[in-house]
Amino acid sequence: MVAPEYYLLLAAAVFCIGLFGVLTRRNALYFLMSVELMLNAANINFVAFSSYYGDLTGQVFALFVIALAAAEVAIGIGIILVLYRNFGVTDVTVPREMRW
Amino acid sequence: MVDAFAYVPAIVVLPFVSFLVALAFGKYLPKGGAFGGIAATAGSFLLSLWVLATVAGGGQHTETLYTWVSTDGIAAGIGPQEIELTFGVLIDPLSALMLVIVTLIATLVHVFSLGYMNDEGERDLPRYYAGLGLFTASMLGFVVADNLLMAFMFFELVGLCSYLLIGFHFREPGPPSAAKKAFLVTRFGDYFFLIGVVAVFATFGTASFVGSESFPVLAEHALNGEFDAWTPFGLDVGTWFTAVGLLVLGGAIGKSAQFPLHTWLPDAMEGPTPVSALIHAATMVAAGVYLVARMYGFYVLTPTTMAIIAFVGGFTALFAATMGLVKEELKQVLAYSTISQYGYMMLALGAGGYVAAVFHLMTHAFFKALLFLGAGAVIIAMHHEENMWEMGGLKEKLPVTYWTFVAGSLALAGIFPFAGFWSKDEILYEALVHGLNEPLLLGAWAMGLLAVPVTAFYTFRMVFLTFHGEPRTDTARDPHPIRWNVKGPLTVLGVLAVVSGAVNMVPVQKVLGLEGIDFLHLWLDGHYGGFSELTSHHYADLGPYSSGYIAGGEIPTVLIGAGVSLALALGGLGLAWKLYNVPEPAEHTAALGGIKTVLYNNYYQDELQVRIAQVTAGVASVADTFDQGVIDGVVNGVSSVSLVSGDRIRRVQTGVVTHYAALLTLGVTGLILVLGVLGGWFL
Amino acid sequence: MSDNPDTRERGGPDEYDVADRGLVPGLASLLLFGVLAVTILNADFGTPAGLEAGDYGITHGIGFALFNIDLGAFAGSTEGFLAAFFIVAITLDVAIDGALYLAKRESDGSIVSAVGGAFSRGRKAGEGGD
Numbered sequence: 073m074v075a076p077e078y079y080l081l082l083a084a085a086v087f088c089i090g091l092f093g094v095l096t097r098r099n100a101l102y103f104l105m106s107v108e109l110m111l112n113a114a115n116i117n118f119v120a121f122s123s124y125y126g127d128l129t130g131q132v133f134a135l136f137v138i139a140l141a142a143a144e145v146a147i148g149i150g151i152i153l154v155l156y157r158n159f160g161v162t163d164v165t166v167p168r169e170m171r172w
Numbered sequence: 173m174v175d176a177f178a179y180v181p182a183i184v185v186l187p188f189v190s191f192l193v194a195l196a197f198g199k200y201l202p203k204g205g206a207f208g209g210i211a212a213t214a215g216s217f218l219l220s221l222w223v224l225a226t227v228a229g230g231g232q233h234t235e236t237l238y239t240w241v242s243t244d245g246i247a248a249g250i251g252p253q254e255i256e257l258t259f260g261v262l263i264d265p266l267s268a269l270m271l272v273i274v275t276l277i278a279t280l281v282h283v284f285s286l287g288y289m290n291d292e293g294e295r296d297l298p299r300y301y302a303g304l305g306l307f308t309a310s311m312l313g314f315v316v317a318d319n320l321l322m323a324f325m326f327f328e329l330v331g332l333c334s335y336l337l338i339g340f341h342f343r344e345p346g347p348p349s350a351a352k353k354a355f356l357v358t359r360f361g362d363y364f365f366l367i368g369v370v371a372v373f374a375t376f377g378t379a380s381f382v383g384s385e386s387f388p389v390l391a392e393h394a395l396n397g398e399f400d401a402w403t404p405f406g407l408d409v410g411t412w413f414t415a416v417g418l419l420v421l422g423g424a425i426g427k428s429a430q431f432p433l434h435t436w437l438p439d440a441m442e443g444p445t446p447v448s449a450l451i452h453a454a455t456m457v458a459a460g461v462y463l464v465a466r467m468y469g470f471y472v473l474t475p476t477t478m479a480i481i482a483f484v485g486g487f488t489a490l491f492a493a494t495m496g497l498v499k500e501e502l503k504q505v506l507a508y509s510t511i512s513q514y515g516y517m518m519l520a521l522g523a524g525g526y527v528a529a530v531f532h533l534m535t536h537a538f539f540k541a542l543l544f545l546g547a548g549a550v551i552i553a554m555h556h557e558e559n560m561w562e563m564g565g566l567k568e569k570l571p572v573t574y575w576t577f578v579a580g581s582l583a584l585a586g587i588f589p590f591a592g593f594w595s596k597d598e599i600l601y602e603a604l605v606h607g608l609n610e611p612l613l614l615g616a617w618a619m620g621l622l623a624v625p626v627t628a629f630y631t632f633r634m635v636f637l638t639f640h641g642e643p644r645t646d647t648a649r650d651p652h653p654i655r656w657n658v659k660g661p662l663t664v665l666g667v668l669a670v671v672s673g674a675v676n677m678v679p680v681q682k683v684l685g686l687e688g689i690d691f692l693h694l695w696l697d698g699h700y701g702g703f704s705e706l707t708s709h710h711y712a713d714l715g716p717y718s719s720g721y722i723a724g725g726e727i728p729t730v731l732i733g734a735g736v737s738l739a740l741a742l743g744g745l746g747l748a749w750k751l752y753n754v755p756e757p758a759e760h761t762a763a764l765g766g767i768k769t770v771l772y773n774n775y776y777q778d779e780l781q782v783r784i785a786q787v788t789a790g791v792a793s794v795a796d797t798f799d800q801g802v803i804d805g806v807v808n809g810v811s812s813v814s815l816v817s818g819d820r821i822r823r824v825q826t827g828v829v830t831h832y833a834a835l836l837t838l839g840v841t842g843l844i845l846v847l848g849v850l851g852g853w854f855l
Numbered sequence: 856m857s858d859n860p861d862t863r864e865r866g867g868p869d870e871y872d873v874a875d876r877g878l879v880p881g882l883a884s885l886l887l888f889g890v891l892a893v894t895i896l897n898a899d900f901g902t903p904a905g906l907e908a909g910d911y912g913i914t915h916g917i918g919f920a921l922f923n924i925d926l927g928a929f930a931g932s933t934e935g936f937l938a939a940f941f942i943v944a945i946t947l948d949v950a951i952d953g954a955l956y957l958a959k960r961e962s963d964g965s966i967v968s969a970v971g972g973a974f975s976r977g978r979k980a981g982e983g984g985d
Contacts, residue, residue, distance in 0.1 A: 076900050076903075077895055077896060077898075077900075080895045080898075081892060081895055081896075084888055084891040084892060084895065085888065087888075087891075088884045088885065088887055088888035088891070089884075091833075091837060091883075091884035091887065092881040092884040092885070094830070094833050095830060095833055095834055095837065095880035095881050095883060095884055096878055096880055096881045098830070122906070123905070123906050124900065124903050124904070124905075125903070125904050126903075126904030126905050126906045127904075127933060128906070128913070128916050128917065128920055128933035129920075129933045129934070131913065131916075131917050132917055132920050132921060132933065132936050135917065135921070136936075136939065136943055139943045139946075139947060140943065140946065142947060142950070143946050143947050143949075143950030143951075144950070146947075146950040146951050146953070146954040147950050147953050147954055147957070149954055149958075150953060150954035150955070150956070150957030150958050151957060153957060153958045154957050154958075164828075164829045164830065165828045165829070165830055167827070168826065168827030168828055169827060830880065834880045834883050837883040837884060837886075837887055838883050838886075840887065841883070841886055841887045841890050844887075844890050844891070844894060845890060848890075848893075848894055853894055853897050853898065854893055854894070854897055
């Protein structure tokens with residue numbers, strides 16, 4: 073059996089790569105991809121612990137996460153469309169209305 | 173059984189509610205909130221009567237309603253180690269009587285205000301009625317207070333309300349200045365009062381008025397050596413108690429307008445006349461005398477304080493009366509008569525005449541409220557002209573006002589058998605019989621006696637100038653009519669001014685040997701109900717005075733005293749009659765020569781106080797600099813720091829998604845680090 | 856409402872690049888990774904249990920668990936997820952509807968189709984009414 077640390081390190085790495093994308097990219101489509109990476113990092117953890125502790129729930133949850141990621145992408149794409157329509161760009165740094 | 177005492181807090185709260193209502197909704201209420209005020213004070217009056225009846229039926233009541241601060245030994249090493257600051261009510265014969273007086277006068281003043289303020293089309297009526305409500309509530313709170321600290325707080329509230337009401341017409345130049353003066357002068361006295369309150373707490377660890385643990389009782393035990401009271405600098409307890417008594421007396425002197433802190437009161441005439449009636453008869457000015465009466469058990473223990481009270485009172489009685497001689501304005505005369513009459517009360521208290529003082533407080537409340545309301549009626553009729561030389565001949569035009577005013581004036585002048593005669597006579601009698609062995613007290617008595625003809629003279633000078641003779645102006649020939657809401661209160665008070673002396677006809681009892689008609693004596697002696705340590709015979713037992721009689725006995729002394737004071741009063745009245753009850757009266761003040769100028773200028777007391785104030789201006793400016801620079805600086809600094817930092821910090825919110833994400837990331841990282849370090853995950 | 860000139864000037868495709876923003880914010884993610892890694896390496900995970908496949912295998916087990924069918928060997932380690940399954944199904948449905956709703960827009964009082972108009976910065980002539 074592979075030690076759980078490796079799974080966790082892998083998940084952390086994937087998550088941080090996704091986060092890196094969120095932090096440095098401006099295109100909303102990159103954002104969606106990065107968020108997908110982060111969600112899948114969580115999935116790795118779910119499955120890893122599921123098999124480590126012998127609990128099937130983690131596996132089922134990973135499935136749910138995949139489904140929710142699909143929903144999130146659907147909404148995200150819709151938001152990007154509206155963004156584009158209102159600002160003419162898909163750059164997430166352009167809309168600044170949500171502040172003080 | 174429904175217990176009247178359970179409703180005592182309601183007596184105080186009702187006018188306070190009317191204050192809140194008038195303040196919040198006065199604009200929308202008919203008559204600017206007047207009816208709410210009338211209803212509230214009338215309700216308080218009825219409750220007070222109930223309480224009075226319950227006390228008459230043998231009740232007394234004391235209860236702690238709220239414990240504000242309860243400490244265990246924070247008073248590090250100085251004085252008592254446990255101090256409780258509480259709020260509570262104390263109902264004994266004195267406070268029950270005072271409740272009735274205050275609520276009655278307040279109700280009548282509210283009704284009168286309908287005529288004086290509403291019918292005259294004054295503006296800002298909600299503010300006026302709110303002020304009246306708070307004023308009444310503060311005074312009632314003061315009356316029922318069961319300890320010195322609570323009394324002090326309501327005492328200050330009374331001062332604040334007087335400031336608000338005296339300065340009611342703040343758009344004119346005079347009233348704001350008068351209000352400030354009243355506030356500052358009484359505050360000067362209250363400063364000593366505050367120190368006195370702290371001293372009482374430090375000495376006894378309690379400021380309660382009643383009970384075996386009350387400070388007057390503890391003081392008594394301390395003087396007997398049964399209680400170990402704290403004193404500063406190793407002072408003798410007697411000396412220290414005298415000092416504490418004098419400190420508290422400072423507040424009473426300021427509020428009751430005794431020399432030398434009387435200067436605010438004549439200026440306070442700038443307020444609306446009903447307010448003057450309330451201030452002079454029932455609330456503010458009465459508060460000082462009431463305070464001394466309330467803690468009389470403490471004062472009687474220190475002969476020096478008693479002598480000072482008596483002397484100050486006697487001196488003020490004469491001193492203020494002489495200033496009233498030459499005044500030209502109706503309300504000014506009444507103002508000086510108020511100072512003078514409260515001087516009598518102080519004289520009575522200092523002379524050991526506790527009952528006499530309360531008696532005079534009561535009768536004076538009735539006839540002085542009557543006189544002020546009568547003056548208010550005259551002022552309405554005269555279209556707000558107050559100079560008596562512009563009046564004259566109002567007798568036929570204003571019969572109700574005239575007859576009630578005359579009744580009040582006869583009472584004020586002390587003419588038999590009006591209320592003022594009985595109470596003033598008893599004061600002078602007490603001062604005389606106790607003063608035969610005390611030169612200082614005898615001097616105070618002499619001054620009080622001298623003030624009698626002066627009082628009668630200026631009172632009837634006022635009556636004759638206002639109502640008799642020929643009308644001297646067009647306004648006086650055709651006065652403005654007055655309505656029921658003015659006549660009603662005048663009539664009630666007129667009747668009381670005539671008959672209220674009957675509650676305590678001690679001379680009649682002594683001369684005719686009738687027992688049991690000195691109701692007020694019995695009342696204040698706990699005959700009906702009350703606390704044994706707050707009774708007049710208890711005070712008499714503690715007091716420093718012994719009685720002496722002239723002409724070989726009690727009855728001749730009574731008769732001679734009453735005869736002399738009545739003769740003097742009639743003499744003053746007769747002189748006023750001769751000089752001023754003529755169709756075209758002249759001033760006659762030239763006969764006074766140089767004294768006239770002095771009297772006109774009130775003995776230059778104002779100028780003297782201004783001079784003293786200028787001496788202390790240096791200290792004040794240092795304090796001002798400290799206040800402006802350090803105190804305000806700190807406050808402003810705090811606010812600008814939060815303003816600036818708020819302005820900076822809000823820039824974190826850029827509205828850019830990426831920045832929020834970065835902050836979230838850093839936040840999570842920080843959180844993990846903190847939890848990790850605290851939880852030892854990194855070891 | 857669309858095509859704000861202010862943002863238009865700054866919002867060209869060229870600026871989607873990382874170049875002009877730098878990678879500095881990304882350092883935060885590296886920092887987080889470092890912290891996570893230290894935490895993970897110092898963590899104690901307790902005793903491993905391992906999954907017992909039983910008669911059908913893990914995939915079977917997942918399917919049974921999703922639909923509350925006989926859990927068999929997994930009865931002790933999981934539970935039925937039928938309700939959650941339905942909720943997720945509804946969520947997905949809502950999401951697709953929401954996406955369609957967002958992708959449409961009102962223009963001059965008529966609903967405009969998402970595809971076509973959106974990617975050409977405004978309406979094409981002849982599309983979407985008037």
